Amino acid sequence: MIRLAVDAMGGDHAPIEMVKGVNLAIEKFDDIEIHLFGDENEINKYLTPSPRVKIFHTTHVLDMGVEDPIKELRSNPEYSMFKAIKHVKDGNADAVLTSGPTQGAVVGGTLILRRIKGMKRVAICPFIPDFEGRMRILLDSGANVEFRPEHLLDFAVVASIISKSYFKVENPKVGLVNIGAEPGKGRAEDIEAYELLKNNPQINFYGNVEPKEMLTSDVDVLVTDGFTGNILMKSYEGAVKAFSDAIKKEVYSSFKAKMGGLLMKNAFKNIKRKANPDVVGGAIIVGIEGILVKAHGSSDAFAFSNGIRLARELAKEDIMSKVRVAIEALHNE
Amino acid sequence: MIRLAVDAMGGDHAPIEMVKGVNLAIEKFDDIEIHLFGDENEINKYLTPSPRVKIFHTTHVLDMGVEDPIKELRSNPEYSMFKAIKHVKDGNADAVLTSGPTQGAVVGGTLILRRIKGMKRVAICPFIPDFEGRMRILLDSGANVEFRPEHLLDFAVVASIISKSYFKVENPKVGLVNIGAEPGKGRAEDIEAYELLKNNPQINFYGNVEPKEMLTSDVDVLVTDGFTGNILMKSYEGAVKAFSDAIKKEVYSSFKAKMGGLLMKNAFKNIKRKANPDVVGGAIIVGIEGILVKAHGSSDAFAFSNGIRLARELAKEDIMSKVRVAIEALHNE
Numbered sequence: 059m060i061r062l063a064v065d066a067m068g069g070d071h072a073p074i075e076m077v078k079g080v081n082l083a084i085e086k087f088d089d090i091e092i093h094l095f096g097d098e099n100e101i102n103k104y105l106t107p108s109p110r111v112k113i114f115h116t117t118h119v120l121d122m123g124v125e126d127p128i129k130e131l132r133s134n135p136e137y138s139m140f141k142a143i144k145h146v147k148d149g150n151a152d153a154v155l156t157s158g159p160t161q162g163a164v165v166g167g168t169l170i171l172r173r174i175k176g177m178k179r180v181a182i183c184p185f186i187p188d189f190e191g192r193m194r195i196l197l198d199s200g201a202n203v204e205f206r207p208e209h210l211l212d213f214a215v216v217a218s219i220i221s222k223s224y225f226k227v228e229n230p231k232v233g234l235v236n237i238g239a240e241p242g243k244g245r246a247e248d249i250e251a252y253e254l255l256k257n258n259p260q261i262n263f264y265g266n267v268e269p270k271e272m273l274t275s276d277v278d279v280l281v282t283d284g285f286t287g288n289i290l291m292k293s294y295e296g297a298v299k300a301f302s303d304a305i306k307k308e309v310y311s312s313f314k315a316k317m318g319g320l321l322m323k324n325a326f327k328n329i330k331r332k333a334n335p336d337v338v339g340g341a342i343i344v345g346i347e348g349i350l351v352k353a354h355g356s357s358d359a360f361a362f363s364n365g366i367r368l369a370r371e372l373a374k375e376d377i378m379s380k381v382r383v384a385i386e387a388l389h390n391e
Numbered sequence: 392m393i394r395l396a397v398d399a400m401g402g403d404h405a406p407i408e409m410v411k412g413v414n415l416a417i418e419k420f421d422d423i424e425i426h427l428f429g430d431e432n433e434i435n436k437y438l439t440p441s442p443r444v445k446i447f448h449t450t451h452v453l454d455m456g457v458e459d460p461i462k463e464l465r466s467n468p469e470y471s472m473f474k475a476i477k478h479v480k481d482g483n484a485d486a487v488l489t490s491g492p493t494q495g496a497v498v499g500g501t502l503i504l505r506r507i508k509g510m511k512r513v514a515i516c517p518f519i520p521d522f523e524g525r526m527r528i529l530l531d532s533g534a535n536v537e538f539r540p541e542h543l544l545d546f547a548v549v550a551s552i553i554s555k556s557y558f559k560v561e562n563p564k565v566g567l568v569n570i571g572a573e574p575g576k577g578r579a580e581d582i583e584a585y586e587l588l589k590n591n592p593q594i595n596f597y598g599n600v601e602p603k604e605m606l607t608s609d610v611d612v613l614v615t616d617g618f619t620g621n622i623l624m625k626s627y628e629g630a631v632k633a634f635s636d637a638i639k640k641e642v643y644s645s646f647k648a649k650m651g652g653l654l655m656k657n658a659f660k661n662i663k664r665k666a667n668p669d670v671v672g673g674a675i676i677v678g679i680e681g682i683l684v685k686a687h688g689s690s691d692a693f694a695f696s697n698g699i700r701l702a703r704e705l706a707k708e709d710i711m712s713k714v715r716v717a718i719e720a721l722h723n724e
Binding site: 125200237245246268269272274296297298302304305307312323326329332 | 458533577578626631632638640641644651662665666
């Protein structure tokens with residue numbers, strides 16, 4: 059049985075969507091047991107009782123706009139998110155899932171679970187779907203704003219393991235996000251990272267990848283610093299959103315376009331389905347001693363149940379042991 | 392009469408599209424005189440003779456993939472692009488336009504025209520159209536990969552002048568590209584730049600702008616370093632391209648969607664027209680002692696003629712004098 063610690067209170071639609079997501083997951087996967095952290099009364103309103111769900115009552119919820127999660131962690135450890143993370147630390151669960159604030163999850167992961175020996179930085183690692191439904195791993199997407207080239211090598215090694223174990227890619231190609239395809243492009247750190255990635259036997263290095271080729275190039279993993287990764291991801295999301303809004307506006311501007319829009323409804327649905335980040339369920343916080351999945355703050359029950367699936371599969375694949383071995387090998391070379 | 396130096400040989404479709412663009416512009420604007428740099432025989436194949444067009448024969452073309460433009464500039468100054476830039480330096484033209492390689496234009500601008508006194512960095516400054524046709528100025532979009540906070544202040548001042556003079560925005564709002572909206576977000580340099588921008592009386596500072604809000608927020612100017620600006624712009628372009636391709640693919644996948652696509656043809660055309668970067672004509676290389684417009688490498692005659700229009704209007708507005716005054720005021724504060 060896989061034991062998953064789940065924060066019922068984090069997220070814009072908590073606890074209702076989180077608990078409904080748990081209901082969905084419990085029905086779907088008979089090999090999981092869920093330890094649900096949050097307000098017992100609230101949880102019981104929506105929970106379908108199951109012998110595989112246990113509630114751990116907590117009194118505090120980490121605000122989605124929390125400014126100083128380190129202070130919160132130190133002053134009051136009764137937060138549902140931190141208690142759930144602690145549950146993994148204490149060996150009572152195999153993985154943890156939260157929809158709470160990202161920086162809270164990064165802080166909780168780093169200070170409670172601690173960094174993996176040898177890794178200097180923690181990274182946020184989302185899966186970016188293209189319009190064909192193919193996933194690419196991007197990291198760091200925002201845990202650290204400052205970086206050193208060797209951090210990107212650590213990230214590349216961990217993400218390659220995730221790609222192999224979770225996406226079953228045999229020899230995942232790693233690309234370095236850069237402003238030009240040729241070697242020698244980018245900042246001093248990028249040029250140094252290029253050499254590190256190229257020369258490391260644990261990595262199948264593809265070379266530089268420009269953001270405009272991100273969704274069409276044949277890479278499985280994209281590494282960069284947290285500032286750049288965040289800019290990349292949010293530019294991409296912003297462009298897709300603006301384009302969608304423009305299409306909707308045009309559709310409503312004429313009868314002909316409205317008819318066209320109706321006929322294209324399924325086509326648009328197909329695109330949305332393939333590129334739907336809710337299918338992923340969440341980003342992995344990598345570099346820490348435990349499996350921590352951060353679901354989107356706006357997750358609904360469907361998205362959250364996919365977050366549970368992701369946490370479950372990472373635990374089943376025993377991803378932590380593989381990561382530990384690889385990082386040790388990397389730093390003993 | 393406004394005198395424009397034009398590189399006929401730079402660009403993927405040179406010289407044919409460049410010369411045709413000149414033909415269009417000469418017909419459209421009766422207050423311009425064009426000094427065309429390139430292979431005389433080639434140019435004459437496509438040029439509609441006009442007393443307002445003079446050809447300056449050159450022997451060399453800067454390759455679009457040029458690796459070391461500084462070396463090229465030093466070893467052989469007979470390149471059409473560099474000769475056209477030199478023409479401005481010598482006081483024989485009021486502005487220069489090229490579709491040649493961007494780094495060539497940056498190098499030529501910096502080494503031939505020289506930086507404006509007080510400005511430490513040159514920036515590439517494109518206009519980014521949203522889907523409503525509204526333009527926002529983004530800089531730096533790739534001239535420099537390393538930066539200091541004070542460079543962003545210089546950029547903000549220059550871009551504000553362009554916004555006022557060219558787009559007739561009375562009090563242009565300047566946003567700082569960042570990974571969060573709240574003050575205190577980003578790298579050490581961003582946090583410092585935030586304070587500089589906030590406290591400077593020449594700037595109407597809006598605050599941080601996340602890339603996902605870039606196209607909807609009420610800013611006129613977006614400043615960041617060249618690495619981030621380039622990532623932002625190319626992520627945006629890549630996402631729009633991938634989304635468009637996905638729609639096209641879906642349209643061809645079923646009869647119903649094909650009919651829908653036909654009915655929506657005008658709607659898609661409207662969107663494309665509004666968000667068409669060809670309408671802009673080019674990016675401005677700012678920070679140098681002269682007006683240098685870099686048209687897209689893939690420019691056709693229409694786009695290139697808009698580049699001529701942009702160069703013409705910047706010259707008419709006497710943008711250089713305004714920039715000089717503002718930069719001097721900034722550094723004498």
